[in-house]
Amino acid sequence: MVVDQMTPIERISRYNRGEPVDRLPCVPIVGNTAARVIGVRVSQLRGNGELIARAHIEAYRLFGYDIIRVFTDLYTQAEAMGARVHYPLDQTAYLESPAINDASEIDRLQPADPYKDGNLPHHLEAMKIAIDEVGREVAVTGALTCPFTNASLLIGTENLVRLTLKNPEAVHRLCELSLETNLRYARAIIDAGCTPSLTDAMSSSTVISPKQFQEFSFPYLKRLIDYIHSRGKTVTMHICGKTSKVWDMMVAAGADCISIDNDADLLEAKHRVGGRVRLMGNVKPSEVMLQGTPCDVRKAVIECVRKAHDNPRGYIVASGCSLPTETPFANIHAMLDTVRELGFPVSVEALERGI
């Protein structure tokens, strides 16, 4: 069994400078599996910053991955703006109803105050606790749902995507309101000593066209990322599903690292944008991480590493998207252990013989 020789912060800062490291950075994108680690129900995390922090700190300690992301669901900002979220007893929360049902109601919406509204204060508290406890050894990030996706939660996805064609002005207003919430939340996250971690599920080409991305996602992402950069932080951005036609725009918006799903190909990403951006991905969260065996995970990790380990701007071994809550611990350990065994620099021979 190979053990880590560095803290995540040492590893990533050395990796960024091109210095020798013990292994590639690795981030199985743990979500509510963190609740399983400390043996609480997912719904107990609601409104409990202390418990959210405990779950994510202990999950980090158990698996030894390189970035903590304080996360419970994608709805926190929309909820703080009036969307209704349903909290099942022991599963990830889901959107019960959007904040409004019609574009005529947009005037009712206000940007959220991250120190007062919804569950945002609890998430900020969790980030502060995590940074106090383990911030010297590992980067702590806070999940932030980007403007276009947040807008979809404010008015409903089907409504929003219809409006992109029928009433673009309304979409822009919703994105502008969402951006304002994003900027306030990003400021609060950075003031707490953490970094926002960007997710923009609905900007995927599985949903909208690259042209719609350019019109409705890009301008707001650019302003958000410009702000985060102005505070001296780098930006990791995840978009689910198909993304190859918007990689260039993700890079142009300023992303330093793009996290890609398994509907996209790491090799293609390396050739197309790898000289300009770090890549992260893309072991299948459901088929491999949830339903596969540790042996399947090992094979999938090796395949990803084979494709992307020599990416010019660097590569982080990761799942393609957030892991399902019930992902077996053994599979998460298998991801990290495979990366540890591969070591650094990764030798092609090791990859060829499956380590």
Next chain:
Amino acid sequence: MSGINQLKEKLYRELSDAVVEMDEERAAGIANIIVQNGIDAYEAIEKGLAEGMHRAGQLFEEEEYFIPELLVCSDAMYAGLDVLKPHLKVNEGEKSHKVVIGVVEGDTHDIGKNLVKIMLETSGFELIDLGRDIPPQMFVDTAREVGASIIALSTLMTTTMDGMEQVIKLLDEQNVRERFKVVVGGGPISQGFANKIKADGYAVNAAEAVKLARALTRGA
């Protein structure tokens, strides 16, 4: 070609174009002209509206169209359908296969389900849409009640996939499994998962779902 046939073909083509071009008003307008000229509503639906949705579906597969376009095409299709439907003769479409469709319990993402519904409807299936966040037993009860051929289950979330297997288990327990074809789809679903839970089929998108549903009901 006789004058009336030429007129029919022209109107069907215009109806189909109105759908592809996402023009609700024009679709309803042309449907009205069709009714005024006493042209067969069933044929106009099939060769005009459904043909338009079929072309929209192809553009979607070719990544020329995306979900927003497909939804707004369907708005135009339904606008035309609302005009033509009252003029259908009663027995038409009587033998169409019924599909009970819904998003499984614990999930409220329903765009994928809605697209599958639209595409199946335009392909001649009769859809019973249960909506979203649906308990397994309701799929079974509804399918038995309406005499469905297909039960179509959708989810975007990994946390709710188990609800799909639950539906199949309930059908087994109630000894009615062989009466229905169960098909599954959604973000985290794969052919492997479909095989594992012993579903009858998996489709990666709405266009494929039509092919699957046709294959499963052929000869039935």
